[in-house]
Amino acid sequence: MDLFRxxxxxxxxxxxxxxxxxxxxxxxxxxxxQPIPALSARVMDLTGTLRADQTQTxxxxxxxxxxxxxxxIVVLMVPTTAPEDITDYAQRVGDLWKxxxxxxxxxxxxxxxxxxRTLRIATAKTLEGAIPDLAARQVIDRSITPRFREGxxxxxxDAGLTALMALVTGEKLPEPQRSEPGIDWTGxxxxxxxxxxxxxxxxxxxxxxxxGSLLTGIGIGLLAWLxxxxxxxxxxxxxxxAVYGLASTVMNWQRYSGRGSxxxxxxxxxxxxxxxxxxxxxxxxxxxxxxxxxxx
Numbered sequence: 001m002d003l004f005r006x007x008x009x010x011x012x013x014x015x016x017x018x019x020x021x022x023x024x025x026x027x028x029x030x031x032x033x034q035p036i037p038a039l040s041a042r043v044m045d046l047t048g049t050l051r052a053d054q055t056q057t058x059x060x061x062x063x064x065x066x067x068x069x070x071x072x073i074v075v076l077m078v079p080t081t082a083p084e085d086i087t088d089y090a091q092r093v094g095d096l097w098k099x100x101x102x103x104x105x106x107x108x109x110x111x112x113x114x115x116x117r118t119l120r121i122a123t124a125k126t127l128e129g130a131i132p133d134l135a136a137r138q139v140i141d142r143s144i145t146p147r148f149r150e151g152x153x154x155x156x157x158d159a160g161l162t163a164l165m166a167l168v169t170g171e172k173l174p175e176p177q178r179s180e181p182g183i184d185w186t187g188x189x190x191x192x193x194x195x196x197x198x199x200x201x202x203x204x205x206x207x208x209x210x211x212g213s214l215l216t217g218i219g220i221g222l223l224a225w226l227x228x229x230x231x232x233x234x235x236x237x238x239x240x241x242a243v244y245g246l247a248s249t250v251m252n253w254q255r256y257s258g259r260g261s262x263x264x265x266x267x268x269x270x271x272x273x274x275x276x277x278x279x280x281x282x283x284x285x286x287x288x289x290x291x292x293x294x295x296x
Contacts, residue, residue, distance in 0.1 A: 094287030107285030130171030217242025
C-alpha cells in the first residue's frame with residue numbers, strides 16, 4: 001500500500017512538472033515576434049539613440065555609396081528582437097525588404113538590438129564573396145563593438161560602415177546605371193498650370209486679353225524650346241499656353257464682374273505632393289543566411 005502511495009506521489013509530481021513545462025512552452029509560442037517596420041530610409045533608428053544630425057550623416061554616406069557603387073546598405077536599430085534571436089529576425093527583415101539591385105542582389109543589412117546588446121551583419125548572396133562570415137565577424141569585433149561598449153553608437157556604426165564599404169568596393173560588381181538627365185514633366189506641368197494664368201493676367205493688364213494671351217504663349221513656347229530643344233514641342237506648348245491663358249483671363253474677368261456661376265473661384269482642393277520621397281528597396285536582395293552576429 002505504501003508502495004502505491006509513493007508511486008502516485010511521484011507520478012503526480014512528474015505530471016505537475018510536465019504541466020509547468022508545457023505551459024511555459026505555450027506561453028513562449030504565444031509571444032508574437034517583433035513587427036518589421038516599413039522600409040523608409042537607409043538609417044532607421046527606432047530607439048531614439050542617434051541624434052538627427054548623426055542619422056543624416058550616415059544616411060548621406062550610404063546614399064553616396066549607393067550612387068557610386070550600386071550596393072544598398074541599410075542600418076536598422078531596434079530595442080529588441082525577442083522572442084527571436086537576432087539571426088532569425090535579420091532573416092525576416094532581409095526577406096521582406098529585399099534591398100539590393102534587382103538584377104544584382106547586392107543588399108547589406110546592419111541590425112542592432114540595443115536592449116539585447118546584440119547586432120548582426122546580414123549579406124545578400126551576391127555579397128557573400130565580398131564579405132564572408134569571418135570578415136563580417138571581424139568588422140563586428142574590431143570596428144563596432146569596442147565603440148558600443150563605450151556608449152558610442154554613432155562611432156561604432158560609422159566605423160562598421162567604413163569597413164563594410166571597403167570590402168564591397170573590392171568586389172567586382174556591375175556598375176550602377178547612370179540615368180541621363182531628363183525633363184521633370186510633373187514639375188513642368190505644375191509650373192505650367194500655375195504660371196500660365198498668372199503670366200496671362202499680368203500681360204493682359206498691359207496688352208489686353210488677346211495680346212496678353214499671345215505674349216504668354218510666345219514666352220512659354222520659347223521656354224519649352226530652351227528646355228527640350230524641340231521646335232514642334234515648343235509650338236504646341238506655346239499654342240496651348242495661349243489658349244489656356246486666354247481662358248483663364250476670361251474666367252477671371254467673369255468672376256470679378258459677377259457674371260460667373262457664383263462659385264468660389266478656387267482652383268480645386270489644393271495640391272499634395274503625394275510622395276513621401278526617401279529610400280526605396282531595389283527589390284533584389286536574396287538573403288541566404290550569410291553574415292555574422294555579435295554582442296557587446
